[in-house]
Amino acid sequence: MEHMNKFNLEQFIDDLDELHIFLEENQLNQFIRYYELLVEWNSFMNLTAIIDFDEVMKKHFIDSLSLIKAYNLKCEDRNLNLIDIGTGAGFPGIPIKIAFPGIKVTLLDSLKKRIKFLDEVISELELDNIEAIHGRAEDYAKPDKLREKYDLCVSRAVANLSTLSEYCIPFVKKGGKFICYKSERLTEELLNATKAISVLGGEIEEQVDYYLPFSDIYRNLLVIKKVKKTPYQYPRKAGIPSREPIKI
Numbered sequence: 148m149e150h151m152n153k154f155n156l157e158q159f160i161d162d163l164d165e166l167h168i169f170l171e172e173n174q175l176n177q178f179i180r181y182y183e184l185l186v187e188w189n190s191f192m193n194l195t196a197i198i199d200f201d202e203v204m205k206k207h208f209i210d211s212l213s214l215i216k217a218y219n220l221k222c223e224d225r226n227l228n229l230i231d232i233g234t235g236a237g238f239p240g241i242p243i244k245i246a247f248p249g250i251k252v253t254l255l256d257s258l259k260k261r262i263k264f265l266d267e268v269i270s271e272l273e274l275d276n277i278e279a280i281h282g283r284a285e286d287y288a289k290p291d292k293l294r295e296k297y298d299l300c301v302s303r304a305v306a307n308l309s310t311l312s313e314y315c316i317p318f319v320k321k322g323g324k325f326i327c328y329k330s331e332r333l334t335e336e337l338l339n340a341t342k343a344i345s346v347l348g349g350e351i352e353e354q355v356d357y358y359l360p361f362s363d364i365y366r367n368l369l370v371i372k373k374v375k376k377t378p379y380q381y382p383r384k385a386g387i388p389s390r391e392p393i394k395i
Contacts, residue, residue, distance in 0.1 A: 154179055156179075158204065158361070159175075159178070160175075161360070162205060163209070163212070166209070166216070168212060168215065168246055170245075174245055174246065174248075180271055181208075181237075181242075181272060182203055182204070184264070186198050188264045192260050192261075192264070194236040195235075205362065206364070207236075208242045210238070210239070210328070211239030211242035211243060211303070212242050212246055213328075214239060214326060216355050216368060217353070217355045217368040218324065218326060218370070220243065221247065226251065227249070227250045227251065227299060228250075228253075228296065228297050228299070229243065229252050229298065230254075230293065230297045230299075230300050231243075232255050232302045232315050233256060233284070233302055233303075233304030234254040234261075235261060237264075239301055239328065240277075241265070241274075243301075248274075251276045252278075253280060253293070254278070254279040255279075255282060255287060257281070257283045257284075266279055284315070284318075285383065285385045285386075288317035288318055288382050294318065294377075295318065295320050295376065296318065297319055297323060298320060298323045298324075299324050299325075299326065300315045300316070300324070300326070301327070302327050307336060308333065308336050308337060308340035308344075309339060309344075310392045311327055312325070312340055312343050312349065313382045313393060314388060315327070316381075317381060319373040323372075323373050324370055324372050324373065325370075325371045325373065326368050327369050328366065329366070332365075333354060337351075339392075339394070343393035343394075346378070346393055348375040348377045348378070349371040349372065349373055353370045355367060355368040
């Protein structure tokens with residue numbers, strides 16, 4: 148995959164350097180091919196509003212990899228098992244997989260068309276130990292499916308924190324973590340979700356505030372540790388967590 152000479156990667160490499168992430172040439176090529184596929188498929192289906200190369204590199208790829216500020220992704224010797232809920236076009240799961248190939252990744256999304264795109268990316272980039280699953284979080288978090296099977300659950304999905312916690316915490320093993328990406332400071336939303344997080348077996352560990360490298364783009368990562376098993380009645384049936392979030 149000789150794609151590197153078509154694009155200027157200087158800013159991307161500087162951004163990676165700021166995150167203390169160092170990639171081989173083949174990994175940089177994988178990111179470029181991912182970008183090309185994103186733009187190609189975006190021409191006939193809605194994957195992202197951002198298609199400029201530098202913006203995708205920073206606002207999707209670097210943003211996804213910023214997880215390293217809250218979680219040591221380099222500990223590949225422990226065979227980290229990660230699930231990305233509501234992955235959309237593959238963020239943050241695929242960038243994490245490219246940069247840290249030892250991590251086992253599951254991508255879950257409710258839109259079949261997106262799964263076809265993700266399967267194409269996985270195939271083109273020759274990624275292994277990664278799968279894209281079509282379905283709803285409420286269904287796959289059942290005991291006979293993927294419930295409490297993951298060390299780490301991540302999500303960049305747009306939903307209020309109470310709803311997102313009900314979608315995500317059931318997938319996490321006791322002792323594991325759920326980390327959600329947010330683009331605004333969590334104050335009232337966090338307050339309103341505290342009860343839900345506790346009921347679902349989680350405990351707020353920390354909130355990591357930062358700006359994307361060499362920018363004024365604010366982000367934060369909320370880290371929730373799974374301290375006890377999620378009660379069997381959660382998550383509730385499809386649609387209920389978004390319509391009726393668990394309240395204080």
